[in-house]
Amino acid sequence: MTYSLMVQGTTSDAGKTTLVAGLGRVLARRGISVAPFKPQNMALNSAVTASGGEIGRAQALQAAACRVTPNVDMNPILLKPSSDIGAQVIVHGRAIGTMDAQTYHAYKPSALAAVMASYERLCAKHDVILIEGAGSPAEINLRDGDIANMGFAEAADCPVVLIADIDKGGVFAHLVGTLDCLSATERARITGFVINKFRGDLALLEPGNVWLQDKTSKPVFGVLPYWQGLYLDAEDAISTFQSRTPEDSHLKVVVPVLPRISNHTDLDPLRQHPQVDIEFVPTGSAPPAADLIVLPGSKNVIADLVWLRDNGWETAIKRHLRYGGRVLGLCGGFQMLGDELLDDAGIEGPPGACAGLGLLQMTTRLMPEKKLRESRGRLVCLDESPLAEGYEIHCGISSGPALERPAIALAEGGTDGAVSVDGQIIGTYFHGLLEHPDSCQSILKWAGLASPQRIDTRERREHDLERIADSIESELALNAMFPFLADLSPA
Numbered sequence: 001m002t003y004s005l006m007v008q009g010t011t012s013d014a015g016k017t018t019l020v021a022g023l024g025r026v027l028a029r030r031g032i033s034v035a036p037f038k039p040q041n042m043a044l045n046s047a048v049t050a051s052g053g054e055i056g057r058a059q060a061l062q063a064a065a066c067r068v069t070p071n072v073d074m075n076p077i078l079l080k081p082s083s084d085i086g087a088q089v090i091v092h093g094r095a096i097g098t099m100d101a102q103t104y105h106a107y108k109p110s111a112l113a114a115v116m117a118s119y120e121r122l123c124a125k126h127d128v129i130l131i132e133g134a135g136s137p138a139e140i141n142l143r144d145g146d147i148a149n150m151g152f153a154e155a156a157d158c159p160v161v162l163i164a165d166i167d168k169g170g171v172f173a174h175l176v177g178t179l180d181c182l183s184a185t186e187r188a189r190i191t192g193f194v195i196n197k198f199r200g201d202l203a204l205l206e207p208g209n210v211w212l213q214d215k216t217s218k219p220v221f222g223v224l225p226y227w228q229g230l231y232l233d234a235e236d237a238i239s240t241f242q243s244r245t246p247e248d249s250h251l252k253v254v255v256p257v258l259p260r261i262s263n264h265t266d267l268d269p270l271r272q273h274p275q276v277d278i279e280f281v282p283t284g285s286a287p288p289a290a291d292l293i294v295l296p297g298s299k300n301v302i303a304d305l306v307w308l309r310d311n312g313w314e315t316a317i318k319r320h321l322r323y324g325g326r327v328l329g330l331c332g333g334f335q336m337l338g339d340e341l342l343d344d345a346g347i348e349g350p351p352g353a354c355a356g357l358g359l360l361q362m363t364t365r366l367m368p369e370k371k372l373r374e375s376r377g378r379l380v381c382l383d384e385s386p387l388a389e390g391y392e393i394h395c396g397i398s399s400g401p402a403l404e405r406p407a408i409a410l411a412e413g414g415t416d417g418a419v420s421v422d423g424q425i426i427g428t429y430f431h432g433l434l435e436h437p438d439s440c441q442s443i444l445k446w447a448g449l450a451s452p453q454r455i456d457t458r459e460r461r462e463h464d465l466e467r468i469a470d471s472i473e474s475e476l477a478l479n480a481m482f483p484f485l486a487d488l489s490p491a
Contacts, residue, residue: 053093
């Protein structure tokens, strides 16, 4: 028999992803076969599975926490917004097209069938399924045909834990108000609460917890602390937290926050690096001086390139290069560096073409079939030729003389990316390139850091998952949350 528990939140960013990851690690450490599941995710941070499917990056993180291999059943529906009114719909790891809200609403019965098929396959393989909701179940306008929160919980007949972020303020109003927005059967599914990101003396919170339990007749399973310096892959929102001050760093990196920025988790190793000051520059802010400019991935490359120009980045990048600065283009950012972008079929927006930044001699044409694969090779554009590991998620096919000076020699044969004649610009389709300690160290040295320290992002991720699991073990009433634990724990 498979047991399931769903974690829903009173708001976005309440801590659902982190709680599922931490619970997954707790159960995995006890020898229990556990897997994460998110019926529907809306995010521009994604990951590629070994089978060549695309899922939310948060589910790949949760799979690592559960010590299982990520697969497309862990996130059967992924929505990747390409505009304010439309999103690419990915089902079982493959894009099936772009839909507006009304079209997707009509598609939801088919989406639910895909969701339930994935859920049943996971149930057949694991003892416990930890399910993450999306946003809040109290979004009344989205309840009709819901497959992400209570709609799924009702269909799967699973219990729900509700988590709220006390750091946002109004935590008791969030919890009670969410309950009041639910139907009687949905309220009955909620077995209790978790309060997240608490700072201070727990004794001061206790009267509120007692009031909440008296008011709702539901227990508070526990209170989780505000984890300082936590580095985990973000589901969508950009984290600008750094563990040092700019005065302590030796290399300045700036990144434009494109309207449709995707896979900005590529930059997490730079946030973690003790010698790097990284700044994410939003709309309306002038591009600051830097040693390295990184152009990140984009879900709508032409529209984001127009934004780049409107916000003064084209002039700033060319001035930066004249003074000897370095530029790194990742996926969509790599495409922007070329002479021209062609979207004849309207893959990411209205059909059309756009002049690129003209810094690499190449043209990119967007194609209907998305390339999804894990990749490996060596950064032959750098002296050390360090190992390069990553994954590709792109519709564009680039061609031109610039590719005759490749950035990466692929292990399976062939090449990827390009480097400028003067060596100041590197472009690549590799997401996750900076995660490998060797490639990160070499790129920082190329960017101007004389003696870059070697950091291991994957090792840090493991450390933080263990840290969260330790905290959950000590702070949450796990036997109350999981009444079945006694049946599953090894004798």
